[in-house]
Structures are given as structure tokens and as C-alpha cells.
Amino acid sequence: MINEKDTRLSKAFITVSFIALFLGATAGLLQTLVRGGVIELPAGIGYYQLLTAHGVLLALIFTTYFIMGFLYAGISKTLGTLYEVPLKTGWLGFWMMTFGTGLATVFILLNKATVLYTFYAPLQASPWFYIALVHVIVGSWMCAFSMWRQYYIWKQITKKKLSPLFSFMAVMTMAMWFIATLGVAAAVIFQFIPWSFGWVEKIDILISRTLFWYFGHPLVYFWLLPAYMCWYVVIPKIIGGKIFSDALARLSFVLFLLFSIPVGFHHQLLEPGISHSWKFFQVVLTFMVIIPSLMTAFSMFAVFETTGRRKGAKGLLGWLKVLPWSDVRFFAPMVGMLIFIPAGAGGIINASHQLNQVVHNTLWVTGHFHLTVASSVTLTFFGISYWLIPYLSGRTLTKKMHKLGIIQTVMWAVGMFLMSGAMHLVGLFGAPRRTAYTTYSDHPQAAEWIPYQAVMAVGGTILFLAILLVLYIAYYLAFRAPKGETEFPIGEVEAAAVQTPIILENWKLWVGISAMLILIAYTLPFWHMIEHAPPGSQGYKFW
Amino acid sequence: MPQLETNKPKKLKKAEKEQDLKGTLLSVMLLGLFIILSWGAVYALYLSR
Amino acid sequence: MHIHKYEKIWLWFGAVCLVGFLSIVGVSAYAMGNQPPSHMETLDPKTATATAPFDKPGLFKKGSKEYEAVMLAQAFTFTPQKLSVPVGSTVTFKVTSTDVVHGFQIPATNVNMMITPGYVSTITQTFTKPGKYLILCNEYCGTGHQVMAVTLEVTA
Incomplete structure (x- = not known):
């Protein structure tokens, strides 16, 4: 059983994440109805204001809070009850992030920060919006420090070379997050805040965009890695199987650390001031980060097949039939995995150098990340919620909730097929x-x-109804479901699998290589940007 | 039969394991095919414009 | 580290695919000149309207069926607002912004680039079909972003 104190921290994060989910989804519903030509917004609410709220609350807040709640629960499960310092630091992180979230939401609602969640300069929000963002980022660093500390103490005490797979992945995810957010923190602290307060008159736009996208691509992997944690560690247990290979799972996370960061230029392929050779170089590195996803695809199918065959499934694809399709803890993430196939294919297209000209800044891109983060990741998070919430609340997942969860997943898949397909x-x-x-x-x-655009509105409406349903399920599991004990499913490794090489847990080595790759990919083009910078820009408030 | 098992338990186990994943190979290859087709389609669109 | 035979096949297959994709876009970029727009020229965004050639935005004939369109992107329009070229013309667009970041896209063509204040963006396109083409801004630039568009007429 999880310690009561640790439960509270996880619950706090998950509560805020679901509040953000509701607010962000409401904004999303209104947007899709406006764009579909169904409604017009009442005076005083702007489309782009809603769009800012939607992006900030869902892409940044819902995801980050859910991830923290999930990782803390898993760390407490695999490394033991949180020690005093990690627990306190975790709460410090929660309150910093929550202060930032509240402040940002207020300034967005006041229409003082209608700059979208990418806040590209020289559109200039109120300085308090940027201060809010800094609190969210630095608060998340506190959580990272706290998880690392717990891991460090565990290693000191147990003297083990290899940590449990879940905690290894959590530490890796936070390492990637920390390295990545250094970029956006630098932009906000050294560029946006002094400029928005008027302490400096001008801002260098290309540098701010480059620092943003240095962060922006690993951001998408920050959403994805916790979903992969569920796929690698949790799903095998739920379906009654074993983890295919501990070593390969760790290797894929190492590759994500190395190759998810030095690739930001593939979001800037069509902009001036960066030479096409550096763009192409980062495109090549971007393609490297596809490899661990290919590994993951194989591992997942392999888990399904070996488990199915052990249950007696025959034929080439007979194992598909014996998977526990009526178990929502499996079904929701599984639909998420299947959606990751078109999502991943779209991602490869987006990153393909000049091919980006076909899709850049079109609704294709919106459709793309509604498959990745808003389906693969989100459905996996919902799938996690169905056991994590009762695990934390000391209740049980009932048959009726299984059914509702499956209906929710189907609604999500249908709504997203319409909306994202049309996009x-x-x-x-x-x-x-x-x-x-x-x-x-x-x-x-x-x-x-x-x-x-009308089809998008139909899909968006179905998705909103699905959100209401998942909120009801979450509420029921937190406060109404029958009391009892729910399991935190942690898979065991296949007996025949090879031993994990210790080098995979050599942090100095991997963080060192990651830093080196970042320096190689960014130093020269960044230096060129500074050296050949045009005069900067003053701020504009065009909303 | 028991004799065979005691003689080469490792090899047999391995061979059995290697056979296990045909469905997996088929699934990932279909996935690969999907990636190639969608990439090719957008590339064709790029060339046609 | 032991890796299953099929996984090796799959990863090799994947790697060959990725190298194939990269080779196609690489050859297209470096041998055929299809690079994404990456112009390096800079200017002061504040005085852009007084800096040549942006002091006189417009469409200029550079040869038989060759044009240069010098354009300004400003919230919430492009200047000039109307352009017209005969079918089969090759147009080089030279665009800069005097205020915020804008986008420059002609739907149904490969013309798509970012317009960053302080930088000049260029892209070249040959128009083989007559019609009224939309030139639109595809990067959020403020409340009027959705009306920021002009037309390019390709006459038969």
C-alpha cells in the first residue's frame, strides 16, 4: 500500500490536471464550433484568447501535472515511501507550479496574454504571464530534484547498480525535461521578462524562437515518455504477460535523452536566418529519434504475441483475439498505441526538410498533434487514471466504470478520427x-x-462529451466507488530476457553525450544568429 | 523426448522463442509499409505542386 | 546485448527506410536546389519601409516571364494587395515584416515560409495554371490574423 503522505502529493497533481483538462476542453469546444462556422463568440471573448487558454491549459498544464502525479505514485511504489526532503521539495514544486498556473490563467482570462502557448515575440504579453511561466518551469524543476533525490537515497541505501525500470524511466524523463527547459527558461528570464517590463526596449526574435524550439521538441517527448512507461511497464502486467526486455526498454529511453533535444530546427525549417545545412543536420538527428519508437513498436507487439501464445493462441495473428479487450486499463492505452501509428508517420513527414513546405502551419499540424499528445498520450493517461485514481483513493474500479471507460475510449477514437482526419x-x-x-x-x-471545418466541429463536440464522461469517471473513482484495494500494475521481466548491462544506468555518460550532441547541433548556428543579428524588435499587442 | 530436452535445453528454448514472434514481425512490417505509403503520398504532393 | 532476430530485421528495415527518406530529401535539396527557404539577409525592422527594395514594394518584371515580387507583411495585410502575372511565369517573392512574425503561404503550391521581422524571406515559384491564388498569413499575428490575405492573379 502506498504511504498516505505520498498519496496526497499525487492526488494534488492529478486534481489540478483534471481541472485544467475541463477548462482547456471547454475552450477547445468553443474554438471548434467557431471555426466550423456554427457559433459566433459573444463580444468580449476572443477566438485567440480561447486558443491561448486551450494550448496553455492542455498542452502545458494538464500534461505536466498528470505526469508528476503518475511519476510520484510510481516512484513511491518502486523506490519506497518518499523521504522527507524529496516529499517537501515535491510540495514546493507543486505550489510553485500551481501559483504559476493560476497567475497565467488569470492573465489569459483578462486578455492580457493572448499570445498563444508558444508566445512568439514580438507579440508582448503582460510581464506577469512570463513570470507565471517561470514559476511553472522552476516548480517542475523542484519536482525533478525531488525525484532524483529519492532515487539517489535509494541507491545509497540498497547499493544496487540497477534501479527498478519504472524509476529509471522516471529519472530519465525528468533529466530530459530539465535539460530541455533550460532553453525556454533562459528565453523567458533573460529575454521576455526584462523586455515586457520595459527594462530593455528590444528583443532578438530569432534567438527567442530558437530557445523556444530547443525546448519545444523535447516537450513532446516529455508528454510521450510517461505514456511509454505505461506501455513498457504497466501494460504487460495488466494483460498477464511479462516485460519483453528490460535492457531494450532502458536503451530506448537513453536514445530519447540523446536525440530528442538537438533537433529543434525541424520546427524552424521555413524560417530565415538559419542556414539550410544546419537545418538538414538537425533533420538527420531528428530521424535518429525515430529509432527508439520503432523499438517500442516491436517490444509492444512482442509482449502481446508472447502473452497471447502462452494463453494458447494459435496462428499468425491469433494472439490478438486473446488480449483483454474488455479491460479498460488495457483498452484505452491500446487504442492510444494504435493511433500512434498514423501519428508517428505524420511526424516523419513533418520533419522531412523541404517536405515541411507542404504542411507547415496548416491544419495538418494541428491534426498531427491531436493524434500524438491529444490521443496517444491522453488516452494512455486516461487508461492510467482508471487504476491510479482508485489506487490513490483506496477504492476499486467497478465493472460499470470499465464499461463507461470503454465507451469513453470509443467516443474519443471516433471524435478524433473525424476532427483530426478533417484537419x-x-x-x-x-x-x-x-x-x-x-x-x-x-x-x-x-x-x-x-x-x-464543419466536420472538425462535429468531431470536437464528440470529444468534449467524451471529456465530460472521463471527468465523471474520475470523480466517481475518487469519491464514490466502493472502498477496497487497487493494484499499481508493475510488470516483471521475461525470465529468458538478457541481463541489463549496467552501463545503461550510467548517468554521467548519457547526460555527457546528450550535452555534447546539443553543443554540436547548436553552437555554430547559434553563434551565427548572435553575430549577424539584425536590430531587435519592440513589443506589439495586436489583440 | 526427455533425453532431447536434457541434451540441448538452451537451444531448443531459443529456437522456440525465435519462432514465437512471426505475428509481431508481420505487424511491424505493416506499420512500416503504412509509414512508407503516407510519406510517399505527401512527397508526391510536394512534387506535383 | 542479445536482440531477437526479428527485431534486428525490423530495425534494419526501419533504418534503411529512414536513410531512404533522408537521401530523397537530401538529393532533392542539395542536387536539385529544393532547399527550404533559409535566406540570411537582415535589415532593421523599424526602418524597413525606408530601406531598398522595401521602400517601393511591388511586382517587377526581370525577364521574359520572370518576376520579382517585393512585399511587406504588416498586421493585417500584405503590400502590394493585388498582383497579376501571365501563366507560366516564375515569381521570386521577397518579403519582410515591419512588426510581428507572419506567415506567407499560397495554398495548393509549395510556397510556404515564415516572415520574421529583421530578416528577408525569399521563395521562388512557377505558376503553370491560371487562376486567382490566395496569399495568406499562416502564423498568428493578432486579432485580425484571419483576414490577412491578398490575391495573385495568374492570367491565361
Whole structure:
């Protein structure tokens, strides 16, 4: 059983994450109805204000809080009850992040920060918005320090060379997060805050964008890695199987640390001031980060097949039939995994150098990350919630909730198929993302996009209903379900699997190589940006 | 049969394991095919424009 | 470290695919000149409208069926607002922003680039089909972002 004190910390994070989910989803529903031409917003609420709230609350807050709640529960489970310093530091992190989240939400609602969640300069929000962001980032660092400390104490006491797989992955995820957020923290602290307070007049735009995207790509892996943790560690246990290979699981996380960061230029492929050779170099590194995902795909299918065969499944694909499809703890993440197939394929297209010209800043991209973060990751997080919430609340997952969860997952898949499918298609036709309803003065091309935007609204509405359903399930599991004990499923490693080489847990080595790759990929182009920088820009508030 | 097992338990186990994952190989290859087709489709669109 | 035979096959297959993709875009970029727009020229965004060639934005004929379009991106329009070229023309767009970051996209073509204040962005496109093309901003730039578009007419 998990310690009561540790439960509280995890519960706090998960509570805020679900509040953010509700608010962000409400904004999302309104946006899709506006863009579909169904409604017009009442005066005083702007489309782009909603878009800012949607992005900040879902992409940054919902995800980060859920991840913290999940990782803390898993660390407490695998490394033992949190020691005093890690627990206190964890709470410090929670309150810093929550102060930042509250402050940011207020300034977005006051319409003082309608700069979207990417806050590209020289659009200039209130300085308090940037101060809020710093609190969220630094608060998350406190959580990282706290988890690392727990891991360190565990190692000191047990004298073991290899830590449990879950905790290894948690430490790795936070290591990647820390290295990545250094970039965005530098931009916010050294560029945006002095500039928005008026202490300096101008800001260097390209440098701020480069620092943002140095963070922006590992950000997507920060969402993905906890989902992978569920796939690698939790799912095998749920389906009654074993982890395919501890060593390969760790290797894939090592590769994510190495290759998810020095690749930010593939988000800046179409902008001036960065030479195409450095862009191509980072495109090559981006392709390296596909490898661990290919490894993961194989591992997952292998777990399903070996488990199915052990249960007596015959034939080439007979093992698919014996998977526990009616167990929502499996079903929701499994649908997430399947959706990751088109999501991953889309990602490879986005990163393919000049091919990016076809899709950049079109609705294709919006469709893409609604498959990755808003389906693969989100459905996995929902799948985790179905056992994590009762585990924390000392209750049980009932049959009825299993059923509702499965309905929720199906609704999500259908809604997302409509919304994201329409976004992908109309994006290929050229419809831009992040744009309110428009006919471009009745231009025939724009008129062709409107029906697709209507389909997006239908899909978006189904997704919103699915959110209401998952919120009800979460509420029921937290406060209403029958009391009892729920398991935190942690898989065991296949007996025949090879021993894990200790080198995979050599942090100095991997962090060192990661730093080296970052220096190689960024030093020269970054130096060039500084040396050949044009005069900076003053701030603009065009909203 | 028991004799065979005592003689080469390791090899047999391994051979059995190697056979186990045909469905996995098929699944990932289908996945690979999907990636190639979608990439090719968008590349064709790029060339046609 | 032992890796299952099929996993080796799969990873090799994946690696060959990725190298294939990279080779295709690499050859297309370096041998055929299809690089993503990466112009390095800079200027002061504050005085851009007084700096040549952006002091006189417009469409200029550079040869038979060759044009240069010098354009300004400003919240919430492009200047010039109307362009017209005969079919089969090759147009080089030279664009800068005087205020925030904008996008520059012509749907149904490969014209797509970011316009960053302080930098000049260029891209070249040959228009083989007549019609009224939309030039639109695809990066959020403020409340009027959704109306930021002009037309390019390709006459038969």
C-alpha cells in the first residue's frame, strides 16, 4: 500500500490536471464550433484568447501535472515511501507550479496574454504571464530534484547498480525535461521578462524562437515518455504477460535523452536566418529519434504475441483475439498505441526538410498533434487514471466504470478520427492553423475548406462529451466507488530476457553525450544568429 | 523426448522463442509499409505542386 | 546485448527506410536546389519601409516571364494587395515584416515560409495554371490574423 503522505502529493497533481483538462476542453469546444462556422463568440471573448487558454491549459498544464502525479505514485511504489526532503521539495514544486498556473490563467482570462502557448515575440504579453511561466518551469524543476533525490537515497541505501525500470524511466524523463527547459527558461528570464517590463526596449526574435524550439521538441517527448512507461511497464502486467526486455526498454529511453533535444530546427525549417545545412543536420538527428519508437513498436507487439501464445493462441495473428479487450486499463492505452501509428508517420513527414513546405502551419499540424499528445498520450493517461485514481483513493474500479471507460475510449477514437482526419486533409489543401473562421473575402479556395471545418466541429463536440464522461469517471473513482484495494500494475521481466548491462544506468555518460550532441547541433548556428543579428524588435499587442 | 530436452535445453528454448514472434514481425512490417505509403503520398504532393 | 532476430530485421528495415527518406530529401535539396527557404539577409525592422527594395514594394518584371515580387507583411495585410502575372511565369517573392512574425503561404503550391521581422524571406515559384491564388498569413499575428490575405492573379 502506498504511504498516505505520498498519496496526497499525487492526488494534488492529478486534481489540478483534471481541472485544467475541463477548462482547456471547454475552450477547445468553443474554438471548434467557431471555426466550423456554427457559433459566433459573444463580444468580449476572443477566438485567440480561447486558443491561448486551450494550448496553455492542455498542452502545458494538464500534461505536466498528470505526469508528476503518475511519476510520484510510481516512484513511491518502486523506490519506497518518499523521504522527507524529496516529499517537501515535491510540495514546493507543486505550489510553485500551481501559483504559476493560476497567475497565467488569470492573465489569459483578462486578455492580457493572448499570445498563444508558444508566445512568439514580438507579440508582448503582460510581464506577469512570463513570470507565471517561470514559476511553472522552476516548480517542475523542484519536482525533478525531488525525484532524483529519492532515487539517489535509494541507491545509497540498497547499493544496487540497477534501479527498478519504472524509476529509471522516471529519472530519465525528468533529466530530459530539465535539460530541455533550460532553453525556454533562459528565453523567458533573460529575454521576455526584462523586455515586457520595459527594462530593455528590444528583443532578438530569432534567438527567442530558437530557445523556444530547443525546448519545444523535447516537450513532446516529455508528454510521450510517461505514456511509454505505461506501455513498457504497466501494460504487460495488466494483460498477464511479462516485460519483453528490460535492457531494450532502458536503451530506448537513453536514445530519447540523446536525440530528442538537438533537433529543434525541424520546427524552424521555413524560417530565415538559419542556414539550410544546419537545418538538414538537425533533420538527420531528428530521424535518429525515430529509432527508439520503432523499438517500442516491436517490444509492444512482442509482449502481446508472447502473452497471447502462452494463453494458447494459435496462428499468425491469433494472439490478438486473446488480449483483454474488455479491460479498460488495457483498452484505452491500446487504442492510444494504435493511433500512434498514423501519428508517428505524420511526424516523419513533418520533419522531412523541404517536405515541411507542404504542411507547415496548416491544419495538418494541428491534426498531427491531436493524434500524438491529444490521443496517444491522453488516452494512455486516461487508461492510467482508471487504476491510479482508485489506487490513490483506496477504492476499486467497478465493472460499470470499465464499461463507461470503454465507451469513453470509443467516443474519443471516433471524435478524433473525424476532427483530426478533417484537419489532416484540409491542411494538405492549405488551410492554415491557428486561424479564426474566415472566408478570405469569399475566396473560392477558402470556401472549399468550410465543409471540413464543419466536420472538425462535429468531431470536437464528440470529444468534449467524451471529456465530460472521463471527468465523471474520475470523480466517481475518487469519491464514490466502493472502498477496497487497487493494484499499481508493475510488470516483471521475461525470465529468458538478457541481463541489463549496467552501463545503461550510467548517468554521467548519457547526460555527457546528450550535452555534447546539443553543443554540436547548436553552437555554430547559434553563434551565427548572435553575430549577424539584425536590430531587435519592440513589443506589439495586436489583440 | 526427455533425453532431447536434457541434451540441448538452451537451444531448443531459443529456437522456440525465435519462432514465437512471426505475428509481431508481420505487424511491424505493416506499420512500416503504412509509414512508407503516407510519406510517399505527401512527397508526391510536394512534387506535383 | 542479445536482440531477437526479428527485431534486428525490423530495425534494419526501419533504418534503411529512414536513410531512404533522408537521401530523397537530401538529393532533392542539395542536387536539385529544393532547399527550404533559409535566406540570411537582415535589415532593421523599424526602418524597413525606408530601406531598398522595401521602400517601393511591388511586382517587377526581370525577364521574359520572370518576376520579382517585393512585399511587406504588416498586421493585417500584405503590400502590394493585388498582383497579376501571365501563366507560366516564375515569381521570386521577397518579403519582410515591419512588426510581428507572419506567415506567407499560397495554398495548393509549395510556397510556404515564415516572415520574421529583421530578416528577408525569399521563395521562388512557377505558376503553370491560371487562376486567382490566395496569399495568406499562416502564423498568428493578432486579432485580425484571419483576414490577412491578398490575391495573385495568374492570367491565361
